[in-house]
Amino acid sequence: MQFTVGYPLERKNVDFSRDVKNAIALSLSPQVNKIDREGYYPREFLHQLGEIGGFEQSVTAAFGGNGKGFKSALQVIEAVSQTCLCTGFMTWCHIACVWYIQKSKNNYLRQKILPQIATGQVLAGTGLSNPMKHFADIEKIALTAKPCEGGYIIDGLLPWVSNLGQGHYFAIVAKIVDTNDYLMAIVSDDFPGLNLKSTAHFIALEGSQTFSCQFREVFVPDQYILASPCADYIQEIKAGFVLAQVGMGLGVTQASVNAMKKSNVRYGHVNGFLDDTVEFIEEDLELLRLKSYALANKLNYQKTPDDIDFFKKVVKCRIQASELALRSSQSAILYAGARGYLQGSDLDRRLRESYFVAIVTPALKHLKKILHDFTP
Structure with a gap:
């Protein structure tokens, strides 16, 4: 291939x-x-x-x-x-x-x-979906942390953390009890009291090893604490967290563009009557690439992690990645016609994949809320 x-x-x-x-x-x-x-x-x-x-x-x-x-x-x-x-x-x-x-x-x-x-x-995941939504006033924080000698005791249920397995590391955020502060840490299912449970099945993501994580008095040593308190630290990592996801949208869209070009070999004489042509989508894809790559280069030297204007540009790129993935996967099926509607086709899978780009945290609605909250 x-x-x-x-x-x-x-x-x-x-x-x-x-x-x-x-x-x-x-x-x-x-x-x-x-x-x-x-x-x-x-x-x-x-x-x-x-x-x-x-x-x-x-x-x-x-x-x-x-x-x-x-x-x-x-x-x-x-x-x-x-x-x-x-x-x-x-x-x-x-x-x-x-x-x-x-x-x-x-x-x-x-x-x-x-x-x-x-x-x-060693493979690793990220358990920041819940805290990112919590800090945007979308849902309650799932984990609590009680200070103790040499570290913290973590309790709670963290749903749907991906890329997990025996011995994998992943990140968490927990609210420190009796304070308004939070900590961020690296943990593993090797920590006593931390259990992984498979509680759901997903479309397009069934192979992602996604588990709910039950914390019952899990001791996390100080040496595994990324930051405590972590407010300033999260400001430093959030742009990279969001910007890297643009890569998913770019990849799905490129695959859809390739499929549209392939369909045009047979149906190009009629596909041109659709409003969202492959030429329009490919142009938007190239522009999004240029913008996201430029932001990624700047991120290497970013000295002011709380730069609101920079983060707004990242959020806008992430929104565009979601919307472009949705547009392109839908157009790819329309370009292919009945061939794209066959069960198990690549186009079928890619349509489901594109919806995930738009709902993975921060989801499209979450991203638009962030921009709204920035508005004076």
């Missing part, structure tokens, strides 16, 4: 781009239907992606990375999502956890845990 990405992955060593393409074509593409229909978890591919440098792009060499920058990390998510959004989402989960740790001042996490995650030796 030929694999193409709209823009090449940037690295002086062109072997990296070739290795990513080969890994996707040889290890991921043959498993896509199994991931989608049977809930297969592509563990081997994720480890392979880590081995070839897919998770370490934004991490400095001192902590196990190559320091190529956030744009390169975003492009890895884009490349994987073009073939399989479910796996692209898990790639984002893992890179997000890498991002959290590298932005922390906790030397234990940066020196001991980050190299394991950045190289894909």
Whole structure:
């Protein structure tokens, strides 16, 4: 299977781009239907992606990375999502956890845990859906933290955390009892009292290893605390958290554009009468790429993490990624006609994938609320 990405992955060593393409074509593409229909978890591919440098792009060499920058990390998510959004989402989960740790001042996490995650030796997820919605006044915080000697005791039920499994790390936010402060930490199901439960089945995301996480008096040592209190720290990581998700939208949209061009070989004489043509969508895709890549480059040197104007630009890009993924996947089916309506077709899967781009936290409605709340 030929694999193409709209823009090449940037690295002086062109072997990296070739290795990513080969890994996707040889290890991921043959498993896509199994991931989608049977809930297969592509563990081997994720480890392979880590081995070839897919998770370490934004991490400095001192902590196990190559320091190529956030744009390169975003492009890895884009490349994987073009073939399989479910796996692209898990790639984002893992890179997000890498991002959290590298932005922390906790030397234990940066020196001991980050190299394991950045190289894909240990896989990781992010449990920030609930707190991100909580801080936007959408839902209540799920976890509480009680200070104790040497750390904190965490209690609560955190629903739907993805890319989890035995020994995987993931991030959490908990409200510190009897205060108005919060902490953020890295945890694992290896911590006594932390249990993973499979409580739901998902369309397009069944292979994502998504669990509810039950915390019953879980002791989290100080060495696993990313920040406490964490208000300033969350301001520093939130732009990267949101911007990296644009890679999912770029990948899904590129796949839909490719499908539309393929349909035009047979139906181009009539597809041109549709309002949303492949030319319009491809133009919007290229513009979104340029904007998101520029923001990613700027993020490497961002000195003012509370820069509202910068974050607004990130949020707008993320909104555009959602809307473009929806437009393009719908148009791809209209371009294909009845062929696109066959059960199990790539277009069927991509339509379901595009809806996830618009509902994963922060969802499209959440993003628009953020922009509204910025309005004086």
